[in-house]
Structures are given as structure tokens and as C-alpha cells.
Amino acid sequence: MVKESSEEKQLTPLEGVVVLAGDEESSPLSKEGGDCCSTSPSHRDIRERAGIMVYPLVSGWLDTPAGEVPKVSPVLTADDKRGTISMRIGIGRDSYAITPGLYAFGEPNENSHVIVTCNYKLTFDHLRSTLSKLDLWVVVLDTKGINVWCAAGKGTFGTAEVIKRVNESSIDKVVNHRDLILPQLGAPGVSAQEVKRATGFKVHYGPIRAEDITAYLDAGMVATPSMREATFTLKERAVLIPVEISLLLSPLKWVIPLLFILSGLGPSIWSPSAAVTRGFALFMGLFAGGLGGAVFLPLLLPYLFWREFSLKGAAAGAGVTLIGLLLFGGALNWLEALSLIVLGSAVASYAGMNFTGTTPFTSPTSVEKEMRRWVPIQIGTAALSLAGWVGGAFIG
Amino acid sequence: MKGFDYLGVNTLEFDVEKCVGCGMCLTVCPHAVFTRSDAGVKGAKVTLDKPAKCMECGACAINCPVAAITVKPGVGCASAILHSWITGEEASCDCSGGGCC
Numbered sequence: 001m002v003k004e005s006s007e008e009k010q011l012t013p014l015e016g017v018v019v020l021a022g023d024e025e026s027s028p029l030s031k032e033g034g035d036c037c038s039t040s041p042s043h044r045d046i047r048e049r050a051g052i053m054v055y056p057l058v059s060g061w062l063d064t065p066a067g068e069v070p071k072v073s074p075v076l077t078a079d080d081k082r083g084t085i086s087m088r089i090g091i092g093r094d095s096y097a098i099t100p101g102l103y104a105f106g107e108p109n110e111n112s113h114v115i116v117t118c119n120y121k122l123t124f125d126h127l128r129s130t131l132s133k134l135d136l137w138v139v140v141l142d143t144k145g146i147n148v149w150c151a152a153g154k155g156t157f158g159t160a161e162v163i164k165r166v167n168e169s170s171i172d173k174v175v176n177h178r179d180l181i182l183p184q185l186g187a188p189g190v191s192a193q194e195v196k197r198a199t200g201f202k203v204h205y206g207p208i209r210a211e212d213i214t215a216y217l218d219a220g221m222v223a224t225p226s227m228r229e230a231t232f233t234l235k236e237r238a239v240l241i242p243v244e245i246s247l248l249l250s251p252l253k254w255v256i257p258l259l260f261i262l263s264g265l266g267p268s269i270w271s272p273s274a275a276v277t278r279g280f281a282l283f284m285g286l287f288a289g290g291l292g293g294a295v296f297l298p299l300l301l302p303y304l305f306w307r308e309f310s311l312k313g314a315a316a317g318a319g320v321t322l323i324g325l326l327l328f329g330g331a332l333n334w335l336e337a338l339s340l341i342v343l344g345s346a347v348a349s350y351a352g353m354n355f356t357g358t359t360p361f362t363s364p365t366s367v368e369k370e371m372r373r374w375v376p377i378q379i380g381t382a383a384l385s386l387a388g389w390v391g392g393a394f395i396g
Numbered sequence: 397m398k399g400f401d402y403l404g405v406n407t408l409e410f411d412v413e414k415c416v417g418c419g420m421c422l423t424v425c426p427h428a429v430f431t432r433s434d435a436g437v438k439g440a441k442v443t444l445d446k447p448a449k450c451m452e453c454g455a456c457a458i459n460c461p462v463a464a465i466t467v468k469p470g471v472g473c474a475s476a477i478l479h480s481w482i483t484g485e486e487a488s489c490d491c492s493g494g495g496c497c
Contacts, residue, residue, distance in 0.1 A: 015397055026424070041476045043470050151457075152453075152473065153453065153469065154455075154488075159458075182421070184424060184426065184455075185426065185454035187423075187424035187453075187459055188424075188453040188454045188455040188458065188469060190458070190459070191458050191459060192420065192443070192459050193459070193461050205423050205424055208426060218457060223423075225428065228423065228425070228428070229426060229427065229428055230425065230426035230427060232400060269434055301400075307401060307403055345460060353474045354473075354474045354475060356402075356472055356473075356474055356476055357471070357472050357473030357475070359400070359472075360426065360451070361400045361402060361449070361451050361471075362402045362426065362451060363402065363403075363405070363406040363450055363451045363452040363472060364403050364452055364469075364470030364471055364472040364477070364487070365406045365407055365452060365468075365470070366404065366405045367472045367473075367474060368402035368407065369403055369405055370403060370478050371403070371474060371478070375478070392449070
């Protein structure tokens with residue numbers, strides 16, 4: 001129930017509620033009626049209104065001076081977990097969002113902290129489980145289902161959106177302080193001084209990782225230097241691998257036919273049997289390059305000691321292809337083997353270069369500098385390797 | 397971020413004359429590019445300590461109350477940059493794959 005079209009999103013006036021259909025729903029929802037038939041005593045009749053469904057993550061409603069605020073269950077359901085897995089393997093990543101607005105974690109009161117986050121449900125679910133012991137107000141911004149860091153870069157996790165949601169949620173009526181806690185990685189999009197001017201709320205940048213929020217709050221909203229520094233641990237890199245792989249899959253639909261056409265070329269002009277057997281070998285070369293660039297490069301990132309990701313990738317790709325050839329490449333001649341190593345390196349170099357966009361430490365200016373040098377090399381070596389592959393058919 | 401050094405070129409510029417020592421850049425920078433040795437002293441200016449670590453996110457610049465810092469924030473996504481080379485547009489995350497960031 002988290003998939004909504006952008007049109008529907010604009011029509012949801014109440015947080016925690018998905019409007020399933022109808023453009024008549026733009027008026028605020030009425031709340032009259034009893035609660036005799038709701039599944040839980042705290043649920044109002046809102047579950048019964050035609051065309052509307054409450055998120056399963058809403059466990060009840062909290063009456064506040066700013067109206068009813070949905071209470072969020074800290075327990076992730078099987079659906080939530082399935083959603084997280086889908087995101088990690090790159091399925092449906094364009095529309096995994098929850099409705100923006102004010103939510104309650106635990107049993108917050110007028111003294112509770114207010115934290116601000118994005119409406120990417122993966123992030124929201126991570127907060128739900130990580131902060132399950134805290135009583136907090138959570139203002140969810142409309143970042144179009146994008147995570148905090150990327151949305152801050154795009155400006156959707158931005159000054160204007162913070163101001164809009166703070167004003168619309170009437171959080172100033174709900175709490176008696178004027179402090180907002182934003183994730184530090186939202187700072188590229190938000191001007192703290194402008195938010196203060198427009199809303200009266202002072203922006204505090206909390207830690208980078210949700211796991212540190214409790215310690216940060218316990219210390220009186222003070223972050224240690226390590227809470228402020230981006231990391232890129234083995235685990236953080238490993239979870240990115242499935243999406244890296246899924247990104248490599250999309251060009252295959254036109255690459256694979258090309259592989260088989262090229263592989264069939266030989267002394268007999270074009271041989272279907274060579275197309276199949278040699279095409280499969282060429283595909284495996286490509287596969288080895290993908291494995292090097294999308295799997296081994298992220299895993300071995302700090303140990304591939306070159307600074308350029310293209311070089312890191314090329315090394316990983318050459319290594320994987322070489323190992324593959326030693327294990328399975330007995331039937332290939334020297335030119336074919338050499339061509340596959342060069343192809344694997346070129347593919348892995350390109351995939352590696354693309355991984356810069358996923359890391360938290362590469363500046364765009366540096367990435368562009370690397371690309372100016374390496375994209376021509378990647379195209380050139382890939383073309384050479386394919387030429388070598390076709391040539392290999394004639395010396396076999 | 398020990399062990400993660402990249403090419404180190406970026407557009408970060410810091411005008412120490414304008415700095416009022418509020419320390420906001422120290423707070424928002426995910427790579428501790430700025431430091432302040434005399435941290436206890438109120439209003440002590442910060443130092444641009446590790447400029448090569450800057451990844452051009454722009455958090456310091458947008459949160460600096462006196463505009464002492466400038467940096468051109470951008471998209472560090474190779475396919476977005478490729479797209480911008482081909483189309484001549486500014487690189488953005490709005491690529492079709494949706495996976496660049």
C-alpha cells in the first residue's frame with residue numbers, strides 16, 4: 001500500500017492514509033462516526049471510508065492540538081521486510097514512498113524531540129525499527145521516495161520542503177520547544193538559517209546514522225566526531241551489490257544479440273554453431289567483467305589501491321576473467337583469450353567508474369576528470385577486444 | 397574515511413576573512429574537511445584542513461551564514477555525467493535507470 005502515483009500523493013491530506021481512488025478526495029477527511037467496527041480500539045472509522053486505506057504501519061491515532069497524528073508501529077511486518085529486500089535488489093525502486101506529514105513514534109508529548117526525515121519507505125522503516133524505544137515526533141518530507149542524501153543533493157530534501165511541512169503539520173502547536181533534528185546528510189539541501197527565519201524552529205543536524213540517534217539525544221543533542229563522519233564499510237558496500245548488478249542487466253537485451261552476431265563471424269562468413277559456442281564464451285567474458293566491476297570492486301574497494309575507479313575496476317575485471325579462463329578457457333586460442341581479458345577489463349572499468357556515484361566520498365569534479373581520461377580508453381579497448389575476438393576465429 | 401582517497405580535485409573555496417567561527421561547517425561536513433584547533437574559543441575561525449577530502453555535497457556552503465564557503469555541488473554519477481556530455485544539459489540524478497543515486 002505504499003505505491004501511489006504522484007497525483008494521488010497530492011490528494012492525501014491526512015498523514016498515514018492512502019487515498020486509493022478518486023479526485024473528490026481532495027477535501028480534508030471527515031472524522032465523525034463511531035469506532036465500533038475498527039480492528040483495534042484506537043482506530044477510528046477512517047478505515048471504513050470508501051476509497052481510503054490506512055497504512056498497515058499505523059497502529060493508532062494520537063489526539064493533538066494539531067489534529068490526529070498517526071502512531072507508527074515499531075514492528076516491521078513481513079510485507080515491510082519484503083519491501084526492503086525488493087529495494088535492495090533493485091525492484092520497484094521508483095515508487096517506494098509513504099505519504100509526507102507528521103507521524104508519532106511511541107508516545108510523544110509536548111516536550112518530545114521532533115526529527116525530520118525523507119519519505120523513502122526503506123529509510124522510514126529503518127527509523128521505525130532503530131528508534132523503537134524512543135518517543136518522537138517525526139516530520140516526513142516529500143522527497144519523492146528518494147533517500148535523504150540523494151534528495152538533499154537534488155534539493156527535494158530542501159529548505160522549502162522543510163518549511164512547508166513544518167508549517168502544514170502545525171508542529172508548533174504540538175510541541176512547546178522550537179528545535180528540529182535533521183539528519184546530517186540532509187544538510188546539502190537545507191539552509192538552517194532560512195528554516196529558522198521562516199518557521200522559528202532551530203535546525204540541529206543530528207548524526208549521519210540512525211543507530212547513533214539515541215546516543216546523540218542522550219548526550220543532549222551532541223554528536224561525537226565519529227557520528228559526523230561518513231563511512232563506507234564492507235557491509236555498507238556489500239548491500240549495494242545487487243542494485244549494481246541490476247543496473248548492468250538492462251543493456252543486455254541489445255548486447256547479447258550483438259555478441260552472437262560477432263561470434264558467428266569466421267572463415268565460413270557466418271556460422272550458426274560458432275555463434276552459439278563462441279557467443280557463449282564471449283558472454284562469459286562479459287559476465288566476468290560484470291562480476292569484477294559490480295561485485296569484486298565494491299567488496300575490495302580499499303584494497304584495490306589505485307585512486308581511479310576505472311583502474312580499480314579494470315584490475316578486478318582482468319583478475320576475474322583470467323581466473324575464469326584458467327578454469328574453463330582451455331578450448332580458446334591465445335587471441336581469443338587475450339580478447340576476453342581485455343573485454344572483461346573494459347566492462348569492469350566502466351562498471352567501476354559508475355560505482356563512484358554510489359560512494360560517499362567522490363567529488364563530481366574528480367569523477368568528471370577521471371571520465372574524460374577513461375571513457376575513451378574503455379570504448380577503445382572494448383572495440384579492440386571485439387575485433388580481436390572476431391580475428392580469433394580466423395587463427396583457430 | 398581512512399583508506400578512501402580519491403583524485404582530490406573539487407570546486408571548494410573558503411574565504412577565511414569572512415568566517416565568523418560559528419562552526420556550522422564542522423557540523424555538516426561528512427569528511428571533516430574543516431577543523432578548528434582552538435575549539436573552546438568562541439568565534440575562533442575554522443581552518444580548511446583537508447580540501448582534497450571534499451566531495452562537493454555543498455552542505456557547508458548552504459549552511460554558512462556569512463557565505464564564506466563556495467562550492468559547486470554536483471552529481472557524482474558517471475552515467476549522469478555521460479548523459480550531460482551527450483545532451484549538453486547539466487548532469488542530474490533524473491536518469492532513466494533511476495539507480496545512479
